[in-house]
Amino acid sequence: MKRMITSAALFLCVSVPVCQAVNWYEGTFDAAKTLAALENKLILVDFYGAG
Numbered sequence: 001m002k003r004m005i006t007s008a009a010l011f012l013c014v015s016v017p018v019c020q021a022v023n024w025y026e027g028t029f030d031a032a033k034t035l036a037a038l039e040n041k042l043i044l045v046d047f048y049g050a051g
Contacts, residue, residue: 025032036043
């Protein structure tokens with residue numbers, strides 16, 4: 001059991017930096033749609049409101 005916990009902790013320490021490598025696109029929505037169509041990818045729209 002102790003070995004499994006150690007292995008899981010090691011896996012998380014190694015995999016977390018890889019998961020944080022996100023290249024956000026900063027441009028118009030129309031340009032993003034065109035680029036997504038060319039690369040055959042989906043679009044993630046991130047927005048929030050305050051107040």
